[in-house]
Amino acid sequence: MSERVMPGRMDGLITLGAVDALWVDLTAGSAVxxxxxTFTRSPACARVGYVLLGDHVVATVRASGGQCSVAEGEVRRAAAELNAxxxxxxxxxxxGPFHGAQRQECHEETPLRWxxxxxxxxxxxxGPERAAQGEVGRPCHLAGIDWRQILVERTRDGAQRTWWLPRxxxxxxxxAEHAEAQWVRAARARRASAAVTGPPSRLRQARAAGGQQATSSEGTAASLRPYNAELEGQLYSVLIRKPGxxxxVAGWACAVCRTAPATVLDHCHEHGxxxxxxxxxxxTQERPDHLYSNDIRVANRYTRLFHTDTDNxxxxxxxxxxxxxxxxxxxxxxxxxxxxxxxxxxRPTHPASRRREPCGVLRVSWTGSQQAPRSCLLTVTVDFCPSGEHRVLAQVPYREAAERFRIWLAETAPAVAAAAGPDRLDDLPTQFRPVIADTSGEGQALF
Structure with a gap:
């Protein structure tokens, strides 16, 4: 099958107007x-030397007369990656929004800052209404993605509004933000080198840009080093105060999915x-969906945490x-x-179209805390029951829940269970946090 010829194409380069049409055509069936x-409206700025298409950085080439062009092959490659x-x-x-300023690893070389x-x-x-309308002159996309079509707004307690996007x-x-930072740093290094050796020809620039973009995804992944327990056993409160x-953290790959760049240092809020x-x-997937300080809703994402990606x-x-x-x-x-x-x-079920579905939405709350395990009680309830008949499903003492988890862990992830327990930890920190006293009468106890 011959490649489609676009207007304005010359030596594999097409004009920005033509590439806008090509991008829409190639991604018409994309789930995203x-x-x-994408190339001619804010926040894209082709004159800076590149444009983001998904997590792919596409270089622009300045032709005679100052007109910018793009390699068609790179646009097709970016579209294929997005369609997948x-x-x-x-x-x-x-x-967002979150309480206070959200911590995010974004440096000066990452203008996307989505x-x-x-x-x-x-x-x-x-804002939400104007975003939905997509007013002329306002940013209409991020890395070629129309985020307005998939933004979800939720209102809690009749006042607080939060915004959500698909994972x-x-x-x-x-x-995309990480790839952009890598590309900009590499471009700065090339300019510094060119200042010493002399400027390359435009043909060499186009070839170099095409060669780099062909490996942009691989280069992004390769630039991230895997996490090998370098920070294990260290207190978060100490690490977060250390300069650098x-x-x-931004130099590591995510220790869970191992594909995306790390942006935050996750820590245990109970032990520090x-x-x-x-x-x-x-x-965000790991963070419990808190309704109140001692009450969480068990969302669908727990299927991944306890089923699909349990071992990780x-x-x-x-x-x-x-x-x-x-x-x-x-x-x-x-x-x-x-x-x-x-x-x-x-958990009860209710009849649905040709099958039965679980009743309502699970919610679990607790009284007391893990610091006093004998007095801590977990209460599992059902919200939004269609018939209104189901409320409290069970009340489980903390220690019983912990024992059930130990048994399940040994059956589900034997390797993780084998490495657990106080008698198996020879590499505990020298100043391990003390076990909190159980004030119910049995003194100190592991829980």
Whole structure:
């Protein structure tokens, strides 16, 4: 099949107007919605030397007369990569707003800054409505993706509004930001070298740009080093105060998915130990969906945490020496596990179209805390029951929930269970946090 010839094409280069039409045509069937005017409308700026298409950096070439052109092959390659991305519109990640300033690893060489762009636009007066309308002259896409079509707004307590995007898109935009930073740094190095050796010809520039973009995805992945427990056993409060920690974290690949660049240092809130550097998507997936300080809703994402990617997540949580020594999980995660796994046989079903579906939405709350395990009680309930007949499913004492988890862990992830327990931890930190006293009358006890 011969390649489609586009207007304005010369020696593999096409004009920006032609590439706008080509991008829309090539991505018409993509699960991720794309936008028109990718090269000619804000925030794209082809004159700086590149344009982002998904996580692919496409270089622009300045032709005679100052007109910019793009290699058609690179656009087709970027479209093929985007078309291969699957997207679950129900698997959402909260992108803001958060209390206080959200920490994000974005440096001067990453102009995309997609979270800041979206939040700035949505928080303006009439932001969501103006975003939905896509007013002329306002940013209409990010890396060629039309984020307005997939943005989800939620309102809690009748006042607080939050905004969410599908997880696949969050990972794609995070990867785009990382690829952009890598490209800009490489371009600066090339300019510094050219200042010494002399400027190359435009033909050599085009060939070099094409050669680099052919390997941009591979170069991005190769530039990230795998995490090998370099921070294990160290306190998060100490690490976060050390100069250069954020830049060091940004150099690792996510310790959970191992594909996206790490942006945050995940840590155990109960014991204070650092776990590992993770990407924003995995960090959000792991965070419990708090309704109140002692109440969480068990969302669909727990299917991945406790089913699809169970081994990866259990290993990640047990990077905390405290959780590993006690063979348990932090209280919010243990509560979610109790509702999602241990109480699954108790969850009623209701007839639906040609089948029966689980009743309502699970919610789990607790009284007391893990600091006093004998008095801590987990209560599993059902919200939004269609018939209104189901409320409380079970009440499980903390210690019973922890024992059930130990048994399940040994059956589900034997390697993780074998490395857990106080008698198996010869590499505990010298100043391990003390076991918190159980004030119920039995003194200190592991829980």
């Amino acid at each position: 919605p794309t936008a028109s005017g 991305v699957g997207m679950d519109r129900q698997d959402l990640v909260r992108i 979270r800041q762009r979206i939040m700035r636009e949505l928080q303006e007066p009439g 696949a898109v969050v990972r794609l935009l995070d990867a 920690t954020s830049r060091r 130990y650092a776990r590992a550097p993770v990407c924003q998507s995995c960090n 997540w259990l290993r990640h949580w047990h990077r905390c020496p405290g959780c590993r020594a006690r063979t348990t999980l932090p209280l919010p995660h243990l509560a979610a596990w109790t509702a999602h796994i241990a109480c699954r046989p108790l």
